[in-house]
Amino acid sequence: xxxxxxxxxxxxxxxxxxxxxxxxxxVPEGGIFGLIGPNGAGKTTIFNLITGVYSLTExxxxxxxxxxxxxxxxxxxxxxxxxxxxxxxxxKNLTVFENVLTACHLGASYSIIDSVLRLPRFRKEExxxxxxxxxxLSIMGLTERRDLVANNLPYGMQRRLEIVRALALDPTLLxxxxxxxxxNPDETEQLMRxxxxxxxxxxxxxxxxxxxxxxxxGICEQIVVLNFGxxxxxxxxxxxxxxxxxxxxxxxxxxxx
Amino acid sequence: xxxxxxQGILMLAGINLIxxxxxxxxTGFTGLFSFGHAGxxxxxxxxxxxxxxxxxxxxxxxxxxxxxxxxxxxxxxxxVSYFIxxxxxxxxxxxxxxxxxxFGEAIRLILNNVQLFGGSRGWPGVPYKxxxxxxxxxxxxxxxxxxxxxxxxxxxxxxxxxxxxxxAQIAGINVFKYKMIALVVSAVYAGVAGVFFxxxxxxxxxxxxxxxxxxxxxxxxxxGGLGSISGxxxxxxxxxxxxxxxxxxxxxxxxxxxAAVILIMISRPKGLMGGMELTPAGLxxxxxxxxxxxxxxxxSKNGQNGEAGLG
Ligand SMILES: Nc1ncnc2c1ncn2[C@@H]1O[C@H](COP(=O)(O)OP(=O)(O)OP(=O)(O)O)[C@@H](O)[C@H]1O
Ligand SMILES: [Mg+2]
Numbered sequence: 001x002x003x004x005x006x007x008x009x010x011x012x013x014x015x016x017x018x019x020x021x022x023x024x025x026x027v028p029e030g031g032i033f034g035l036i037g038p039n040g041a042g043k044t045t046i047f048n049l050i051t052g053v054y055s056l057t058e059x060x061x062x063x064x065x066x067x068x069x070x071x072x073x074x075x076x077x078x079x080x081x082x083x084x085x086x087x088x089x090x091x092k093n094l095t096v097f098e099n100v101l102t103a104c105h106l107g108a109s110y111s112i113i114d115s116v117l118r119l120p121r122f123r124k125e126e127x128x129x130x131x132x133x134x135x136x137l138s139i140m141g142l143t144e145r146r147d148l149v150a151n152n153l154p155y156g157m158q159r160r161l162e163i164v165r166a167l168a169l170d171p172t173l174l175x176x177x178x179x180x181x182x183x184n185p186d187e188t189e190q191l192m193r194x195x196x197x198x199x200x201x202x203x204x205x206x207x208x209x210x211x212x213x214x215x216x217x218g219i220c221e222q223i224v225v226l227n228f229g230x231x232x233x234x235x236x237x238x239x240x241x242x243x244x245x246x247x248x249x250x251x252x253x254x255x256x257x
Numbered sequence: 258x259x260x261x262x263x264q265g266i267l268m269l270a271g272i273n274l275i276x277x278x279x280x281x282x283x284t285g286f287t288g289l290f291s292f293g294h295a296g297x298x299x300x301x302x303x304x305x306x307x308x309x310x311x312x313x314x315x316x317x318x319x320x321x322x323x324x325x326x327x328x329x330x331x332x333x334x335x336x337v338s339y340f341i342x343x344x345x346x347x348x349x350x351x352x353x354x355x356x357x358x359x360f361g362e363a364i365r366l367i368l369n370n371v372q373l374f375g376g377s378r379g380w381p382g383v384p385y386k387x388x389x390x391x392x393x394x395x396x397x398x399x400x401x402x403x404x405x406x407x408x409x410x411x412x413x414x415x416x417x418x419x420x421x422x423x424x425a426q427i428a429g430i431n432v433f434k435y436k437m438i439a440l441v442v443s444a445v446y447a448g449v450a451g452v453f454f455x456x457x458x459x460x461x462x463x464x465x466x467x468x469x470x471x472x473x474x475x476x477x478x479x480x481g482g483l484g485s486i487s488g489x490x491x492x493x494x495x496x497x498x499x500x501x502x503x504x505x506x507x508x509x510x511x512x513x514x515x516a517a518v519i520l521i522m523i524s525r526p527k528g529l530m531g532g533m534e535l536t537p538a539g540l541x542x543x544x545x546x547x548x549x550x551x552x553x554x555x556x557s558k559n560g561q562n563g564e565a566g567l568g
Binding site: 051053072073074077078082083085089090091092093094095098101102103105106108110112114115116117118122126129145146147148149152153154165166168169 | 401402405406408409410411412413414416417420421423424425426427428429430431432438484532542545546548549550553557
């Protein structure tokens with residue numbers, strides 16, 4: 001299998017602090033790849049570097065063989081990489097449906113003139129966008145909450161809506177930043193199944209940051225462990241959980257979850 | 258109150274409304290606050306007057322038809338706003354607001370010193386061309402353009418920028434581009450309003466376009482409710498008419514005006530309309546949202562079962 005994402009010698013410094021230091025790994029196409037590490041290890045920073053939110057200090061990020069470092073976030077999203085946020089960032093005052101519909105925009109190409117004059121092109125493409133949004137909601141079981149303002153959604157559903165909004169972009173690589181944060185074991189279990197289902201149904205690759213070890217060990221085919229911005233280990237779940245370096249890094253660090 | 262007086266208030270309200278609608282797109286829908294839109298009105302007013310003033314009455318003036326003035330005023334303000342946007346829209350949040358304030362004051366100070374247009378003494382002899390029907394037609398066109406723009410993928414992208422800029426970028430929205438579109442459209446609206454204003458007053462002076470004017474426009478948008486076109490319309494009509502009606506109270510007028518605005522904002526913190534539209538579709542949407550909220554509340558009360566079903 002080819003690698004969809006290659007991260008090579010990635011470094012990000014904030015002043016004197018190297019939040020990410022010389023990290024390399026590759027995400028295989030169609031895989032579910034885990035990124036773990038104690039608080040402040042640099043996991044979210046790596047997501048911000050991949051999606052172009054931060055500019056990298058050194059190294060390179062290649063997506064489908066092409067370098068994407070230096071591109072603005074919206075172009076990277078357009079190419080097929082999208083993400084969710086550790087602290088949920090929905091369009092809070094919009095309804096569930098509007099959140100998803102907004103993110104479907106890349107599927108249309110009508111102009112402002114088309115919109116203002118309500119020309120046939122506008123009507124046709126707009127209809128398709130509505131259909132796509134409805135469809136996504138129904139696949140993901142959110143149809144009943146269609147008209148609920150996102151802010152009023154229960155917490156677990158907000159996380160799910162963020163995933164649906166990401167899927168509206170037809171991504172080929174989905175980055176999930178602690179999708180199970182704040183969920184109970186039951187919800188976490190369901191989320192695990194959901195991630196696997198999405199990967200299969202939408203034919204995408206997933207890179208997931210998580211503190212819930214059950215989730216990571218349960219669904220990730222390959223895992224990278226970070227600590228203080230440095231790659232500590234890489235391997236399958238079984239190897240990682242036996243690695244003495246990993247165990248040491250985690251002593252007292254993740255017991256909280 | 259005779260018809261002439263009422264008509265005057267309506268015309269002023271209609272002219273204000275043009276500028277307010279543009280600002281509504283920028284502030285209410287895209288989330289960018291401006292304290293310099295009187296500057297764009299000034300550009301419109303002076304450019305418009307430059308086109309229509311008869312060369313025989315003023316050294317500066319081309320004596321062209323009013324329609325040319327309207328187009329030139331709108332286009333001129335739009336073009337200037339593009340360059341302002343190029344410099345300022347990359348600034349983070351509040352800095353844009355401060356930059357617009359600086360721009361508005363700069364335009365006023367420049368005009369104070371352009372002797373060709375009368376400098377700070379003002380420019381008399383602008384032909385009286387603004388009529389109530391013309392203003393109403395422009396208002397209607399402005400509302401239709403805005404409503405159709407807002408209810409399209411372009412409008413949704415602007416709203417996304419207002420709601421959560423980072424998430425908008427990650428959703429593939431070119432945030433800079435949509436801020437720019439909102440800014441240019443709002444400037445064109447302000448420019449057209451400026452042309453009508455000048456051709457209503459028949460005399461223009463830089464101090465008419467001070468920061469107070471910019472602030473007034475922004476207050477109207479907030480008063481009407483961010484993200485509501487109907488709110489902007491109601492706000493412009495009410496808040497333009499109110500000071501005129503209160504004129505009978507003389508010096509207490511501004512106190513009453515301020516008190517009325519504060520009262521509404523306390524009782525309706527999200528403005529008159531609070532993001533809602535007074536249209537059949539808008540009311541339906543508000544009703545659906547309320548229904549969904551009540552349903553969600555009920556479910557969460559019926560035990561936590563309502564939350565199950567994540568898979
Ligand atoms: N914008 C920033 N400016 C300065 N320092 C930053 C910035 N973003 C992150 N950092 C620092 O970089 C380090 C890594 O942060 P990061 O958010 O990537 O950690 P994380 O692995 O996601 O941790 P957590 O599990 O708590 O989410 C931290 O020390 C953090 O303080
Ligand atoms: Mg993090």
